[in-house]
Amino acid sequence: MQALGEIDGWDVPFATAGVTRAAGTIATRGDSTRPLELASVSKPVAALATLVAAEEGVVDLDEPAGPPGATVRHLLSHASGLPFEGARPIAPPGRRRIYSNEGFLVLGSHLETCAEMSFAQYVREAVCTPLGIGLDPEGHPGAGMHASLEDVLALGRELLAPALVATETHAEMVAVQFPGLDGVLPQFGRFSPLDWGLGVELKGAKEPHWSGSLTSPATFGHFGGSGTFLWADPTRDLACAALTTRRFGDWAKEAWARLSDAVVREADAQSET
Structure with missing residues (x-):
């Protein structure tokens, strides 16, 4: 896929990017x-991992967790009232969408x-081993993992065609919470x-959006x-x-x-031929 050549012009020390369909990787760079x-x-x-736990009966999405009145569902969808950092809530649960590590x-x-068991071990058993990936889940549950592009593309395939969870559970993951x-x-x-799902941001009608202007409103990630x-x-x-070694910024x-727009254009053109 020629579109991946875009990363060659990025002002970053290192970058890698790839595109996949549910059936397998199309290309990487x-x-x-x-x-x-x-x-x-x-x-x-x-x-x-949490959704696997819900299907296994380890947790319930609507059981209490976090600040008073909050549930696992609130935590997953940034609706618990907790701030970006810090244990003191800044809003009641379900009142505002407050992005919260x-x-x-x-x-x-x-x-x-x-x-x-440890969170990292549960992620290994619920996600990494079934998908056959080397992702390292140690560290902060929402910000500390490490993985290769190949690992992340495998996650992309899981998001397109769920194997770890039931279709109904996946549908709830990508529904507005x-x-x-x-x-x-x-x-x-x-x-x-x-709008946010369970652990994923939903593009919807947001403009501008980091996934570009050509991805569909159903896009999530x-x-x-x-x-x-x-x-x-x-x-x-x-x-x-895409994975890089330069912190997020205006670039x-x-x-x-x-x-993303170049990838979508090329994929659409290939689908038409």
């Missing part, structure tokens, strides 16, 4: 085996208690509403402050990921959107 910090791309991984730290501790909540998408500004992203567009059976907003 750069070293796809080098493990890198995922930052917040860890959150969909944590969410998948703290919420995933609480989620990880809750899952550890319920599963009677607590509809109508306003909030701020980090580095992109306030959206009304700021996550980006990370370490210069990483993963989006899945189910209407096209297409997922794209990424433009570069990611341009890469």
Whole structure:
């Protein structure tokens, strides 16, 4: 896929990117085996582990977790009222969409208690081993994982065609949780509403969006402050990921959107031939 050549012009020390469909990887560029910090791309991984736990009866999405009145579902969808960092809530649960790393730290501790094993070990058994990936889940549950591009593309395939969880569970993952909540998408500004699923951001009608202008409104995924992203567009059976060693900033907003639009154009053109 020629579109991946976009990363050659990025002002970053290292970059790798790839595109996959549910059936397998289409193309990669750069070293796809080098493990890198995922930052917040860890959150969909944590969410998948939690959804496996829900199906296994280890947790219930609507059981209490976090601040008074909050549940596992609130934590997964940034609706618990917890701030980005810090244990003191800044809003009642279900009132605002407040992007919260703290919420995933609480989620990880809750899952550890319920599963009677470390969060990282649960992720290994629930996600890594079944998918056959070398992702390292140690560290902050929502921001501390490390993985290679190959690992992240395997996650993209899981998001397109779930094997770890039932179709109904996956549908809930990508459905708007607590509809109508306003909030701020980090580095992109306030959206009304700021729609979120269970551990994944939903593109919807957001404009501008880090996945570009051509991905469908059904697109979902996550980006990370370490210069990483993963989006899945189910209407096209297409997922794209990029990992870099440059922190997220204005450079990424433009570069990611341009890469994503180029990928979509090329994939659409190939589908028409």
